[in-house]
């Protein structure tokens with residue numbers, strides 16, 4: 001077979017543009033391809049919702065690849081092993097309901113399952129702002145403002161593009177970037193005890209794991225939080241290299257949005 005460079009280029013550009021155009025008007029736009037949003041993307045795709053994840057870095061997976069202090073193993077507890085089994089990730093019992101997973105196998109598997117379920121991941125795109133509109137007399141987050149990550153990191157003066165979404169999920173992890181943007185730019189209150197981003201507490205795995213799942217949900221009309229962002233926004237502790245909470249949070253946000261989308 002004769003290989004033609006221009007055909008390779010055209011194929012890449014056409015397929016990417018098709019994927020990108022398909023992401024301009026979605027039911028769910030998820031910010032950050034960490035474990036919570038990847039699991040959410042998998043369940044949203046399975047439920048038949050049109051969803052897309054924007055990830056600012058080259059590799060999706062967030063803080064899951066590196067295990068604990070670069071020992072590339074992570075822990076999952078009994079509560080979440082049914083989801084890990086559904087994904088097809090191997091795990092080894094460590095006693096008392098704890099299991100370890102190879103973090104590379106776990107991360108690559110959830111990335112793959114998310115995309116194969118129909119949720120596209122657009123990497124190297126940074127979300128820099130939200131669309132904010134009135135709908136039925138109510139202010140709501142109704143989309144995202146995006147730009148190529150290198151444009152942002154090089155501080156190039158290039159205008160971004162907007163995409164529309166019925167639901168936005170802040171899954172940006174520790175920084176909770178989207179909630180911070182909303183509180184910084186708009187005169188609105190989040191559904192938290194202070195009305196703003198309360199701030200993350202020090203490490204306490206047991207409390208942090210429960211807190212993540214309990215506080216996953218809508219924080220402002222149209223804006224949801226999942227994973228570590230939920231702990232930061234609502235003022236819960238971090239948890240270190242245990243991932244059951246992230247996994248359950250991802251599934252919960254997908255369920256909440258799927259139920260609302262049906263209405």
Ligand code: 48F
Nearest residue numbers: 032033034035036055056062063126127172173227228240
């Ligand atoms: O931090 P991250 O892995 O989010 P998570 O799903 O999981 C947290 C755990 O990894 C770990 C933990 C568990 O014990 O505490 O930290 O809550 O992934 C967040 C992703 O969001 C991307 C970022 O590059 C990372 O991959 N991200 C952050 N800000 C933006 C963004 C942005 N403005 N636009 C696009 N992507």
